Amino acid sequence: MAPSTIHLTVNGSARSLSVDARTTLADALRGKLRLTGTHLGCEHGVCGACxxxxxxxAVRSCLMLALQAEGYEVTTVEGLGDADHLGPLQLAFRKHHALQCGFCTPGILTTAHALLLEEPDADEARIREVVSGNLCRCTGYLPIVAAILDARSAYAAQAGAAA
Structure with missing residues (x-):
């Protein structure tokens, strides 16, 4: 089967790419667009690294075909900030030392970003529930939860400004 061309918006930029029918969104992001912050761990949708x-x-990109992203807006960890202008979650993760090896961090950041955009006042129990789908073998989650709690005020301010 010949490759198909898909059109989507990635981190705010319109993109077109040629993909095979069985290419996952994770593989397209990493291989075609060189957005390697999206990590592949289990490739079964269990670990949350992707x-x-x-x-x-928040979507497990190892379980979604790239073709399914046609017309959608996709945000990867690279879209949350850059080295010169970190996003509020990235700043909070740095402040709270909420990463160690860093493998799980992009998936946790995107998961938490999606949560706080929708629920900027999420309490600790809700945060723990949501990030429980992201496996981290290094930190024990205490600094991760503290960082997400700390970042809430920035998301609440954004929500207030948008209202």
Whole structure:
């Protein structure tokens, strides 16, 4: 079967790419667009390392075909900030030392970003529930949860400004 061309928006930029029918969104992001912050761990949707945001929802990109992203807006960890202008979650993760090896961090950041965009006042129990789908073998989650709690005020301010 010949490759298909898909059109989507990635981190705010319109993109077109040629993909085979069986190419996952994770593989397209990493291989075609060189957005290697999206990590592949289990490739079964269990670990959460490949989590990206598709039209506002946290999605396991190893389980979604690239063809399914046609017309959608995709945000990867690279879209949350850059080295010169970190996003509020990235700043909070740095402040709280909420990463160690860093393998799980992009998926946790995108998961938490999607949560705080929708629920900027999420309490600790809700945060723990949501990030429980992202496996981290290094930190024990305490600094991760503290960082997400700390970042809430920035998301609440954004939500207030948008209202």
């Amino acid at each position: 989590t990206v945001i598709v039209d506002g929802a």
